Amino acid sequence: MELFINSSFLYISLRPLNSTAGEKTVYDICKDMPAVIIWYLGLQFINMFLGIPANLMVLWLIHKNKRDSSTSDIFILHLAILDILFCLTPPLELANIVFLTSSNTWYVLRFFYGLKDSSPLFLSCICLDRYMAVVHPITFTNLKDRHHRAVLAILVWLTTLAYAAAKCVGNIVNFEKVFTAMILAAFAFMVLCNITILWVLRQSGPGRDEMHPLKKRAFKMVLIILAIIVFNYFPPVALLPFQEYFSPEVFRCYIHYVAFGLMDFSSSIQPMLYLSKEKLNCCQCGSTQIRVTC
Template sequence: MDRSVSPLGVTANVTQPPLNATVKPFSVFDGCEQYIEAILFDLTLQTINVIVGIPANLLVIAILIYNRKEPSTSDIFLGCLAFMDAYFGTMTPLNFLNLYLWHSKEVWSAIKFSFGVKDTSGPLFLSCICLDRFLAVLFPITFGQLKHIKYRVSLTALVLFLTFAYSATKMVGGFHNFEKVFTYEILAAFGWMVVCNASILRALKKSPSAGRDSMHPMKKKAFKMVLSILCIIIFNYLPPVALFPFEDHYSPDVFRCYVQPAGFAFMNISSTIQPLVHLSRLEKVPFLPEAWVNKICSCISAGSSKPASEQNTSA
């Protein structure tokens, strides 16, 4: 399930043709003409990342810088996650241009590197945010002892090292069963985040009085943040977690052309969903008119009993 070996997450046939054979013209749907729906779905979501995701992530970074005098302990993880998602979005236009115009091996290597960044940075930085909230809610004394920024900088450096090491290896390619690294990573990260967030929600809902409305305001903010992260985890990471480990149960063409790009598509769109969910939790968004903010938040928080303008700031 290594999407680094072909455009758009589809595994390419790398068998060299005979010398006298006619070279087949390049096609985005090479070998997947019967299963183009999943590839189109992935392309559509990657386009949304460019149109919506890049501005949203840049706005998140700007807000974190704007509020740097009163930072949250998770801000460094949120900022790195937003930067990585914005970077991944900027590579999509290059991917399109290289598919149809340039056909450059060097550009394709850069695109493979960006796929590695997306595969690794999202799950790992979300795991860091979950760990930060987990300690804050369930082990407040330990959290207080580890509240210094140096611990989060060290953890961020470790995540960046793992991300770039994985991405560089994916870019080089040629390693046997390297795709299994992603399978183990996503399964471990998904399991940790679900258990972690479920534990946090259970702890936050325990209150002397009945009902969530009786929560302390700080607990309410933490509850909303953790609940939003849990929704992101389930929507964006459950499809690949549920589908990819059962590769042997699909025919090669179905898995290569349908299951694989569909699973990665849900991960890719997290580059748009994550910053929008973060922005929807803010009481006031700098740099934007309040009417715009209310409109965006009402779309993200559809079905919520409260308007977005009444929501508390992020914990």
Template sequence: MDSDLINSETSNFSLPQNVTVLGWRPPLWYHYEECAVAPYAFIFYFIVKVFNLALGFPANTLVMWHIATSKSESSTSDVFIFNLAALDTFFCLMTPIELTNRLYLDYWGIWHLQHFAYGVKDTTPLFLTCICLDRYLAVVHPIVFTNIRDNRMRIGISALVWAMILAYAITESILGVLSVTKVFSSLILSSFFIMVFCNISIIWVLRKSVAGKEVMNPVKKKAFKMVVILLAIIVVNYLPPVALMPFASTYTFVQMHCQISVSVFSIMDLSSTIDPILYISKTDRMSCSCLKRTANKPVNINV
């Protein structure tokens, strides 16, 4: 999780770490003195942070605005997508505060707020899992899905997920990273495999539905492409922590805290921008197709 980047000394409630008897000194931009030999992952980390603020924040805001103002019948997954966008918006907005504290202030109070933000981001796979499960039921078990289309159920599930997220983030903020390490490992592993299973199942059903046919239905073809893209994004964003973090005890300090954890969680953070852009591109294509269908309809002109 991002909070692996935080020095355990931030639990000190006296003075910022960069204030000593010799006066103020700027904190290390690569965080640990040991990382001086391999600081390049932190450059990638800062680039991702700025990228998320510049693109992720407006993209997530646009997603929330689109869902909130959409007058057409929305997807049942939009409830979860809205909540996911809200989480990512908060995380993106933390970037100026984090960079200021990490590169200049190094103040313990702000570190606790950063712990909280990292905890929020660490648990975003919960809403991604809800989205994947919702789509899985819609495609693979349509009869069951028709009986649970009521969005009140999804709002209730979202409230439960929020409670879990806040509990996790507050615990990490107060007690530190080590208090939630096992929970995070279990969360990321289970979420990853559930999401992969759901998307592969959807792909299988969509492919099976056109077996023996030369051309796939345009609607199913779009859905198929979207699921394939989503699966690729899930694998790219979440396979690194799933593959690397279980072996954390075998890495050296420099490998773990200066290279692997920084790079892995920077890649995870990219989902704050990739997810809303994917949603926006999907809605734009739907809007274009609707406009084309409208344009092709004959228009009656009464003189």
């Protein structure tokens, strides 16, 4: 029994590549436990109506403030573009889950699922940039030229598109292990970076209750970001050791949609966090000014 099945591979199991018009829809297969699928689709449409305008606003603010932009803004910009693309999928996803029996449109959805699967890579870049600014400010200052960040963003996009294209094919043996490794590595990296940042900021004052106001705001901001990372990305990570304890039907129609519904909703939470903290996004770390929004 496989340890992990993500969105596309679950849908392949439900919708074989040679499906015919006489086969059942995903909703029909899960008709005995439809509540979570309905919740998932509702969450996806909220994600579309909230995430698209929020991410567009993020793009507009970054463009408007480009002369006073953060070093992390290049990654935030690309993450917003990726999330906008993913937020366009709910109508097609609704049609495929509830109405359509053809497998052809799943190729399109699998490509967009591949884009979303790779979003932790951009989040990891943001967390790395913030980690360097707080923990290694001298090195960060020496690397303040953003050329290497643009190169890193291009490499992430190439990796993302290659992953999404491979996922779109849908018949690569053991390909789900790529997602397993990627999400586990990114989750662990982001949590480690943010915990280290919190520790450094907490230790930055001469006393336990004497932190500089700017650093205190940075501390609270990173704490919120860490909570969101855990909320959005811990559920699929938590499935790894426990999938075998669920029946295939329960995992396919219930556990899967809970975990990935929360992960997908990060497309709305991330830009809303950026927008809510945009006015309070700078702190002083030594002689280096950093943006703490992720």
